[in-house]
Amino acid sequence: xxxxxxxxxxxxxxxxxxxxxxxxxxxxxxxxxxxxxxxxxxxxxxxxxxxxxxxxxxxxxxxxxxxxxxxxxxxxxxxxxxxxxxxxxxxxxxxxxxxxxxxxxxxxxx
Amino acid sequence: xxxxxxxxxxxxxxxxxxxxxxxxxxxxxxxxxxxxxxxxxxxxxxxxxxxxxxxxxxxxxxxxxxxxxxxxxxxxxxxxxxxxxxxxxxxxxxxxxxxxxxxxxxxxxxxxxxxx
Numbered sequence: 325x326x327x328x329x330x331x332x333x334x335x336x337x338x339x340x341x342x343x344x345x346x347x348x349x350x351x352x353x354x355x356x357x358x359x360x361x362x363x364x365x366x367x368x369x370x371x372x373x374x375x376x377x378x379x380x381x382x383x384x385x386x387x388x389x390x391x392x393x394x395x396x397x398x399x400x401x402x403x404x405x406x407x408x409x410x411x412x413x414x415x416x417x418x419x420x421x422x423x424x425x426x427x428x429x430x431x432x433x434x
Numbered sequence: 435x436x437x438x439x440x441x442x443x444x445x446x447x448x449x450x451x452x453x454x455x456x457x458x459x460x461x462x463x464x465x466x467x468x469x470x471x472x473x474x475x476x477x478x479x480x481x482x483x484x485x486x487x488x489x490x491x492x493x494x495x496x497x498x499x500x501x502x503x504x505x506x507x508x509x510x511x512x513x514x515x516x517x518x519x520x521x522x523x524x525x526x527x528x529x530x531x532x533x534x535x536x537x538x539x540x541x542x543x544x545x546x547x548x549x550x
Contacts (some may be wrong), residue, residue, distance in 0.1 A: 360541075367527075367541050367542065367543040368478075369528070370543070410478070418536055421480050421483055421539075422468075422480075422539055424470075424477045424478045425477060425479065426476060428479040
């Protein structure tokens with residue numbers, strides 16, 4: 325079974341401070357990990373996926389298979405980063421649906 | 435970019451009635467669509483996976499007779515909540531996979547259902 329754990333429901337940081345949103349997973353197969361973001365009153369949208377190894381809006385995430393983690397990081401938080409962030413997992417084959425963590429609400433304080 | 439729409443965006447109904455929610459892929463064809471449910475302040479929980487032209491696959495604990503899914507075309511999937519009760523009140527979100535780019539999964543804006 326697939327499981328995604330986001331231990332923090334809410335994370336508040338000051339503008340300009342570093343941000344780390346934690347995500348741990350459990351999966352017996354080969355996982356593909358994602359971060360999705362949901363801004364206020366908007367639909368869920370893909371932020372980044374581990375396969376792409378890219379930085380989107382200053383965010384990065386590295387898959388650590390040893391620690392089964394995929395933490396989301398940004399060195400300097402901006403007010404517009406305030407949103408709900410979901411870590412998600414599916415099989416690397418792409419043949420399974422996304423399974424989501426419970427989400428972390430990031431609040432960036434000016 | 436790929437867009438998924440849902441209709442209606444919100445619905446209020448009386449207990450015992452049935453409600454149909456539509457999910458459409460607007461500029462791509464989706465052989466696979468997913469239905470999720472999200473309770474307040476909780477995560478998205480997968481309800482079922484629907485494949486065009488075949489029966490939906492339901493997740494454990496989801497009643498297939500209560501949540502009827504029809505994926506009759508490559509751009510439309512419907513979720514019907516039959517004999518709705520207040521505990522069915524939730525946010526229902528569909529997601530569609532572009533058949534040309536199968537690694538994608540695009541999300542609709544969601545439908546808020548309130549059963550009185």
